[in-house]
Amino acid sequence: MPFRLLYLMFVRLCGWLALLSRSTASKDAELLVLRHEVAVLRRTQLRPRLDWADRAVLAALIRLLPARLRMHRLVTPGTVLRWHRRLITRKWTYPHRTGRPPASAEITALIERLAAENHSWGYQRIQGELLKLGHRISASTIRRVLKALGIPPAPKRHTDTTWRQFLLLVLRHENAVLRRRVARVRYEPADRAWLAALGRLIPRRRWTEIFPVTPATLLAWQRKLAAKKYDMSRRRKPGRPPTFPGTARLVVRLAKENPLWGYRRIHGELTKLGVTVAPSTVWEILRAAGIDPAPRRTGPTWRQFLHAQAAGILAVDFLHVDTVLLRRLYVLVFIEHGTRRMHVGGVTANPTGEWTVQQARNLALSLDERFEEIRFLIRDRGSNFTTSFDAVFQAASARILRTAVQAPRMNATCERLVGTLRRELLDRVLILGEAHMRAALTGYQAHYNTARPHQGIAQRVPNDERDTHPATVTDIDIRQIRRKPVLNGLINEYTRAA
Numbered sequence: 001m002p003f004r005l006l007y008l009m010f011v012r013l014c015g016w017l018a019l020l021s022r023s024t025a026s027k028d029a030e031l032l033v034l035r036h037e038v039a040v041l042r043r044t045q046l047r048p049r050l051d052w053a054d055r056a057v058l059a060a061l062i063r064l065l066p067a068r069l070r071m072h073r074l075v076t077p078g079t080v081l082r083w084h085r086r087l088i089t090r091k092w093t094y095p096h097r098t099g100r101p102p103a104s105a106e107i108t109a110l111i112e113r114l115a116a117e118n119h120s121w122g123y124q125r126i127q128g129e130l131l132k133l134g135h136r137i138s139a140s141t142i143r144r145v146l147k148a149l150g151i152p153p154a155p156k157r158h159t160d161t162t163w164r165q166f167l168l169l170v171l172r173h174e175n176a177v178l179r180r181r182v183a184r185v186r187y188e189p190a191d192r193a194w195l196a197a198l199g200r201l202i203p204r205r206r207w208t209e210i211f212p213v214t215p216a217t218l219l220a221w222q223r224k225l226a227a228k229k230y231d232m233s234r235r236r237k238p239g240r241p242p243t244f245p246g247t248a249r250l251v252v253r254l255a256k257e258n259p260l261w262g263y264r265r266i267h268g269e270l271t272k273l274g275v276t277v278a279p280s281t282v283w284e285i286l287r288a289a290g291i292d293p294a295p296r297r298t299g300p301t302w303r304q305f306l307h308a309q310a311a312g313i314l315a316v317d318f319l320h321v322d323t324v325l326l327r328r329l330y331v332l333v334f335i336e337h338g339t340r341r342m343h344v345g346g347v348t349a350n351p352t353g354e355w356t357v358q359q360a361r362n363l364a365l366s367l368d369e370r371f372e373e374i375r376f377l378i379r380d381r382g383s384n385f386t387t388s389f390d391a392v393f394q395a396a397s398a399r400i401l402r403t404a405v406q407a408p409r410m411n412a413t414c415e416r417l418v419g420t421l422r423r424e425l426l427d428r429v430l431i432l433g434e435a436h437m438r439a440a441l442t443g444y445q446a447h448y449n450t451a452r453p454h455q456g457i458a459q460r461v462p463n464d465e466r467d468t469h470p471a472t473v474t475d476i477d478i479r480q481i482r483r484k485p486v487l488n489g490l491i492n493e494y495t496r497a498a
Contacts, residue, residue: 084430088322100141107135108145115151123153243281250275251285263293311338312375314398315414318351318384319421323431331441332359335417340454341462342417343367344445347437353386360392374398378411413456420448428490440487447486451493 103111107130114126121129123142130137143153247270254266261269263282270277286293316334323329332345343366345359364371377393378401379385390400403410425444431437453459484493 080430081428084322084324087326091322091326100138103137103141103145107137108149110135111142111145112149112151115146115149120155122155243277243285247275247277248285251277251282252289252291255286255289255291260295262295307338309376312373313337313378314374314376314393315378315411316345316385317380317411317414317418318382319418321426321431321437323433323437327433329431329434329437331437332356333414333417333421334363335414336462337413339462340413340457342445342448344441347434347441349434351384353384353388356384357386357388357392360389364392364396372396376401378403378414380411381405424491425487429487443487444491447491447493451486 110130111126114129115121118125123146124139126146127137127139127142130142146153250270251266254269255261258265263279263286266286267277267279267282270282283293314334314336316332319331319333321329321331327349329347329349330351331347332351334343334345335341336343343363345363346355348355374393374396376399377390380403393400408415421441421444425440429440431440449462451461453461482495482497484495485491486493
């Protein structure tokens with residue numbers, strides 16, 4: 001196959017050299033003829049089968065065509081991306097280990113002979129005979145061989161079974177099916193008497209197989225009778241009368257209008273208004289309405305607490321990308337939880353500890369004074385993050401938080417950033433090398449931080465101020481919306497014309 005690729009490259013190169021000496025008119029005529037021939041062949045063969053040499057030549061030549069002509073070829077950008085994904089899958093898919101070796105033809109013939117000469121033998125009986133003859137083979141293999149030969153692995157035995165035994169089996173199965181359908185059988189007194197009379201005619205050891213009434217059932221009946229005799233619930237005096245609906249509505253209203261009031265404060269206000277009610281009743285009314293009876297007076301809510309902490313959290317993680325030539329590159333990315341601002345650390349094929357430390361220092365220089373605001377750094381337990389890497393952040397009084405093993409949700413914000421990078425950029429572009437990777441990530445980082453809204457920060461852009469909100473527009477004019485292509489049209493940004 002490599003010789004075929006070299007041959008195709010040589011033929012196309014010679015054809016290109018021959019075209020240099022031809023006139024433009026002859027080239028146009030040949031283009032028309034070739035286009036018509038390709039159209040006819042496409043109608044005949046809906047999906048041509050290309051081998052890997054044809055794919056390599058077409059993928060190389062398609063880059064020389066204008067963008068408007070690429071969509072009319074057999075090989076589209078989506079086809080090239082799909083070929084690249086197949087190559088990556090084939091490279092990183094390890095072959096499965098071979099299982100049990102197949103049975104030899106002699107063993108198969110011997111199994112067939114034993115089964116044909118002994119119709120009542122099953123696969124286990126045949127295995128015993130083979131072991132006696134010195135052939136070690138598993139019972140499952142014999143069963144598989146017999147099924148492949150069309151011979152029942154476990155033939156039925158002919159016994160003198162009467163119709164009564166068949167009827168017993170049918171009734172037992174029906175009994176088991178009905179027990180599965182009915183969780184608890186309800187017996188009337190006549191049913192219990194009839195079962196008790198029939199029980200004297202059946203051996204005691206068979207009772208558990210036939211009757212659902214066990215000794216545990218008798219003990220349960222006795223406990224119910226005793227509990228019914230000493231149950232005083234019907235004789236109990238009535239307790240506190242129920243609260244009036246108007247009082248309950250007033251309690252809920254006071255709690256909603258005054259979030260800092262607890263049940264004791266609401267009880268005092270009700271007493272001042274002349275409403276007589278116990279503090280415990282106010283507690284129960286608030287609990288039933290889903291309101292905290294004793295709210296915190298000074299502590300912030302969870303949303304306020306998490307937003308305040310997010311301003312000082314930085315997360316870091318690695319992601320890998322396979323190039324066209326199946327070379328694996330590693331990218332180090334940082335993200336600020338508070339602003340969702342992304343920072344690309346660098347791209348390398350060998351992410352050593354020294355390289356990672358240098359990227360941390362570069363981040364400290366780029367953030368300048370904002371680097372001192374970092375209080376927590378979230379990272380995994382990879383060997384790339386050394387103590388020197390942690391020391392860069394600990395010098396700014398930051399605390400290192402290491403996630404648990406195989407727990408990506410502990411670094412969910414950074415994992416979501418990695419997924420966004422793959423969906424919007426890396427899965428849609430064929431990366432040629434490190435330089436191409438850096439250029440693509442630099443362009444996407446500018447789009448991510450300056451033009452892409454994020455749900456985690458109320459659909460704002462990371463580089464916007466926290467207290468600024470976009471102006472609300474009621475009259476929308478489509479002609480005033482301008483589109484700006486990013487990364488050669490892979491991503492679009494929209495702005496309103498001035």
